[in-house]
Amino acid sequence: MQIRPILAALRRHRLATMLIALEIALACAVLCNASFLISGRLSAMHVNSGVDEASLALIKLTGFDDAEAVDLNARVQSGLTGIAGMQSVTVTNTAPFADKVGTAGVTTSQEPGHPRAIVDYYIGGPGTFEAMGLRVVAGRGPQADDYHSFIGFVPDNAPVLVTRALAEHLWPGTDPLGKELWCDRLHFRVVGVLEHLVRPDPASFAPNTAEWTVFAPGLPGTKLAGTYLLKADPAQLPRVLREARAAMARLAPDAVVDDEFSRPLSEMREARFRQDRAMAGMLVGVICALLLVTALGIVGLASFWVQQRRKQIGIRRAIGATRRDILRYFQTENFLIVSAGIALGMVMAFGLNLVLMKYYELPRLPWTYFPVGALALWVLGQLAVLGPAMRAASVPPVVATRSV
Amino acid sequence: MFGYYLDLAIRSLRRNRVLTALMVVAIAAGIGASMTTLTVMHLLSGDPVPTRSNTLFYPQVDPDTSLTEHGEPADVMDYHSAVDLWRSHRADRETLVATAGAKLRAIDVRQPSLMIRVLATTADFFPMFDVPFQYGGGWQAADDESRARVAVISAQLNDKLFGGANSVGRSVRVRGSEVRIVGVLRPWRPSPQFYEVAGGRFSSGNTAGYYARPEDVMLPFFTGVEVAGDTFDVFNCWRVPDNFMHLPESPCSWVAMWVQLGSPAKVSGYARFLAGYAVQQKRLGRFTHADNTRLRGLMQWLDYNRVVPSDVRLQAWLAFAFLAVCLFNTIGLLLAKFLRRSGEIGVRRALGASRRAVFAQCLVEAGLIGLLGGMGGWLLTLLGLWLVRRQPAAYADLVHLDPLMFLTTFALAIAASLLAGLLPAFRASRVAPGLQLKTL
Numbered sequence: 001m002q003i004r005p006i007l008a009a010l011r012r013h014r015l016a017t018m019l020i021a022l023e024i025a026l027a028c029a030v031l032c033n034a035s036f037l038i039s040g041r042l043s044a045m046h047v048n049s050g051v052d053e054a055s056l057a058l059i060k061l062t063g064f065d066d067a068e069a070v071d072l073n074a075r076v077q078s079g080l081t082g083i084a085g086m087q088s089v090t091v092t093n094t095a096p097f098a099d100k101v102g103t104a105g106v107t108t109s110q111e112p113g114h115p116r117a118i119v120d121y122y123i124g125g126p127g128t129f130e131a132m133g134l135r136v137v138a139g140r141g142p143q144a145d146d147y148h149s150f151i152g153f154v155p156d157n158a159p160v161l162v163t164r165a166l167a168e169h170l171w172p173g174t175d176p177l178g179k180e181l182w183c184d185r186l187h188f189r190v191v192g193v194l195e196h197l198v199r200p201d202p203a204s205f206a207p208n209t210a211e212w213t214v215f216a217p218g219l220p221g222t223k224l225a226g227t228y229l230l231k232a233d234p235a236q237l238p239r240v241l242r243e244a245r246a247a248m249a250r251l252a253p254d255a256v257v258d259d260e261f262s263r264p265l266s267e268m269r270e271a272r273f274r275q276d277r278a279m280a281g282m283l284v285g286v287i288c289a290l291l292l293v294t295a296l297g298i299v300g301l302a303s304f305w306v307q308q309r310r311k312q313i314g315i316r317r318a319i320g321a322t323r324r325d326i327l328r329y330f331q332t333e334n335f336l337i338v339s340a341g342i343a344l345g346m347v348m349a350f351g352l353n354l355v356l357m358k359y360y361e362l363p364r365l366p367w368t369y370f371p372v373g374a375l376a377l378w379v380l381g382q383l384a385v386l387g388p389a390m391r392a393a394s395v396p397p398v399v400a401t402r403s404v
Numbered sequence: 405m406f407g408y409y410l411d412l413a414i415r416s417l418r419r420n421r422v423l424t425a426l427m428v429v430a431i432a433a434g435i436g437a438s439m440t441t442l443t444v445m446h447l448l449s450g451d452p453v454p455t456r457s458n459t460l461f462y463p464q465v466d467p468d469t470s471l472t473e474h475g476e477p478a479d480v481m482d483y484h485s486a487v488d489l490w491r492s493h494r495a496d497r498e499t500l501v502a503t504a505g506a507k508l509r510a511i512d513v514r515q516p517s518l519m520i521r522v523l524a525t526t527a528d529f530f531p532m533f534d535v536p537f538q539y540g541g542g543w544q545a546a547d548d549e550s551r552a553r554v555a556v557i558s559a560q561l562n563d564k565l566f567g568g569a570n571s572v573g574r575s576v577r578v579r580g581s582e583v584r585i586v587g588v589l590r591p592w593r594p595s596p597q598f599y600e601v602a603g604g605r606f607s608s609g610n611t612a613g614y615y616a617r618p619e620d621v622m623l624p625f626f627t628g629v630e631v632a633g634d635t636f637d638v639f640n641c642w643r644v645p646d647n648f649m650h651l652p653e654s655p656c657s658w659v660a661m662w663v664q665l666g667s668p669a670k671v672s673g674y675a676r677f678l679a680g681y682a683v684q685q686k687r688l689g690r691f692t693h694a695d696n697t698r699l700r701g702l703m704q705w706l707d708y709n710r711v712v713p714s715d716v717r718l719q720a721w722l723a724f725a726f727l728a729v730c731l732f733n734t735i736g737l738l739l740a741k742f743l744r745r746s747g748e749i750g751v752r753r754a755l756g757a758s759r760r761a762v763f764a765q766c767l768v769e770a771g772l773i774g775l776l777g778g779m780g781g782w783l784l785t786l787l788g789l790w791l792v793r794r795q796p797a798a799y800a801d802l803v804h805l806d807p808l809m810f811l812t813t814f815a816l817a818i819a820a821s822l823l824a825g826l827l828p829a830f831r832a833s834r835v836a837p838g839l840q841l842k843t844l
Contacts, residue, residue: 006630013741015742015831016736016739016828019732019735019736019739020732020736022732023729023732023733023736025727026728026729026732030722030724030725030726030729035721036716057797062505062507063506063507063517063519063579064521066530121782145452153644153645154645183644184470184643184644185643185644186644203608203610204607205608206608211427231411245678254517255725256507256517256519258519259670271796275610275612275715275795275797278795278796278797279715279718279719282719283722284722289433289726290726290729292431293430293434293726293729293730293733294729294733296426296733297430297431297732297736297737299426299731300423300426300736300737300740301737301740302669302738304740304741307744308744343598344562360609360714360718373814
């Protein structure tokens with residue numbers, strides 16, 4: 001296939017060629033960045049919670065006084081344990097994707113100038129750690145004598161577990177076991193490292209800090225009451241939760257059940273990321289509409305050119321060009337225009353990514369998006385031009401003899 | 405001439421229906437997408453108190469003693485500073501704002517207890533923010549300090565508890581304390597819920613929560629402090645409190661303050677007063693950073709908190725990029741369409757039409773496509789807004805197409821299509837009549 005005659009013909013239609021190339025460039029820039037945004041949302045949605053979500057549910061009670069707390073814990077725990085299929089009922093302050101209750105800063109020393117982090121504390125009563133199914137990668141989990149009653153916001157001097165992500169931020173390259181942590185004057189010692197444990201609300205934090213959490217054991221009491229982690233077989237969980245909620249009217253008639261956070265963990269995960277899902281859906285819609293409009297533009301312009309060149313096509317056919325040659329001509333022409341558009345589009349995609357990085361704190365666009373985006377547009381261009389090119393190929397040589 | 409051009413345009417559009425439909429659909433899709441996002445932006449970035457937002461100000465001081473270096477002061481104040489400033493009565497009007505969650509039970513109404521949001525505020529809140537009443541009114545200024553057991557409730561709560569009847573004089577129990585209703589609001593939905601906006605810089609752009617509904621029960625500030633106790637929402641604590649139960653003495657910020665200042669002189673006067681207060685507190689040893697005070701206007705404060713969610717802004721950018729692609733598409737198609745008629749244009753030119761006339765004729769045709777695209781765009785915008793309303797965002801129920809945005813839809817469609825038509829029309833008007841006549 002000779003490219004030179006095609007380039008010569010395109011030179012006659014500089015403006016239209018440029019417009020199509022620009023359209024493709026813009027589509028390429030938006031396509032690459034929008035796909036990248038979608039993948040970011042999807043990976044945020046599929047964050048590893050570190051807990052056994054499928055078999056866990058939460059019940060959160062509000063509207064009770066501190067004085068009733070100890071009594072309430074005892075009544076609810078003993079009352080719910082009897083439900084058929086219930087594996088455990090433990091007291092916790094919150095759970096992944098539930099209420100955000102324990103966000104605070106920690107430092108590795110009381111002196112200023114040491115690494116800091118804004119973390120979420122999970123405070124679990126006896127059994128919570130085991131019920132969550134957290135995996136310890138170094139050190140040990142909480143033991144029976146680690147649980148103490150407390151009056152502040154977190155148990156002081158607690159032996160805590162930190163996630164691997166937090167340990168790597170606070171003590172990069174060193175063994176975190178035995179290290180000290182401070183939250184103002186509250187002091188903790190690290191006894192174990194967790195593989196994963198996500199914040200209750202990871203969507204409101206930068207993705208690299210989604211797992212900055214600390215697990216502290218504590219005994220239920222005035223400061224740890226009203227939120228219960230239920231564990232049951234995943235198949236039984238909906239029924240167990242329903243029965244547990246029904247039992248609340250009897251066990252805690254004065255308290256109010258918080259509907260938003262009295263659900264299976266999997267449902268709360270869904271709710272936490274509903275906005276991201278909607279956004280990802282919208283981005284997919286934009287990409288589809290964009291590709292459709294681009295394809296229609298190619299179809300429109302290619303049809304116009306085919307019609308305009310009927311006579312020339314007839315002449316070429318009359319002097320020996322096959323249908324295949326004509327088809328190839330239009331396909332090559334489209335390939336050249338789309339390639340020019342893609343080349344410009346790569347630069348624009350890169351620029352757009354820089355803008356997004358500046359204003360939306362997005363990471364850099366990985367290079368793998370460029371070849372994939374280019375391939376998508378080449379395929380789109382070839383598909384769009386196929387119809388008009390076939391019509392061109394079907395122009396009979398006899399056209400050349402008419403009205404010349 | 406315009407009528408004639410219109411007639412020509414209609415004929416021309418009818419001649420090639422597929423091409424016309426392609427252009428109209430492209431414009432409609434681009435307009436639909438961009439107007440949907442623009443409408444949401446417009447509703448979320450509006451002025452929540454249009455009558456007097458330029459006289460409302462948000463004072464900030466820096467009570468944090470834990471840091472050696474200070475950036476911006478805390479978004480809300482500690483109890484001590486807020487109450488000191490409020491009791492000084494240096495502004496035309498001033499109000500304190502703190503929120504809590506509490507259990508509510510209606511007296512002599514058979515309904516289970518419910519958890520509601522409580523706003524502890526002062527008497528000036530209602531006149532200052534133009535809060536509309538359905539029955540009764542706000543409480544008296546003296547009720548704040550005297551801890552009167554009175555309340556104002558929302559229209560929604562009134563509907564739920566009393567079936568929408570005039571409930572002034574009846575009582576409800578908030579966290580066990582009985583309060584008498586003195587006023588019932590009309591449905592009131594400021595966008596955003598500006599008086600509570602704080603902490604935007606820590607939200608990673610997830611600010612949809614700023615568009616939530618106002619609280620269901622409003623109590624005089626000191627009554628609220630007594631009733632709601634330690635259940636207030638705390639913005640931040642700069643030290644772990646010794647006694648977690650008693651918020652007023654805690655090293656925590658949880659009370660916001662708004663002031664109304666009628667003239668620029670009063671604004672600078674108040675800013676000086678605020679700075680003076682901070683210096684005095686530093687002398688007393690309560691502050692460590694006396695020079696860190698702010699007095700932002702309402703709209704400035706909303707901008708500082710970047711209240712429009714970053715997803716909404718991102719959607720608007722995407723939609724306009726999409727519109728741009730649609731426009732490029734339309735330019736290409738219009739070019740094809742106009743130049744296909746080169747022969748016809750050649751004849752018109754040979755018969756005496758000026759380049760100007762050809763240009764105008766082409767633009768009329770482009771404008772007509774814009775008008776048709778605008779109608780399609782309007783329908784798609786309605787569809788888009790319906791989709792936004794189904795989203796789980798706090799602002800979903802606020803979304804509607806107001807008359808301004810309705811007109812903007814058509815203005816944008818026609819402007820976009822005229823813009824797209826400029827280049828093709830120019831090229832068409834440059835067609836050489838002689839050459840075209842020869843090839844006819």
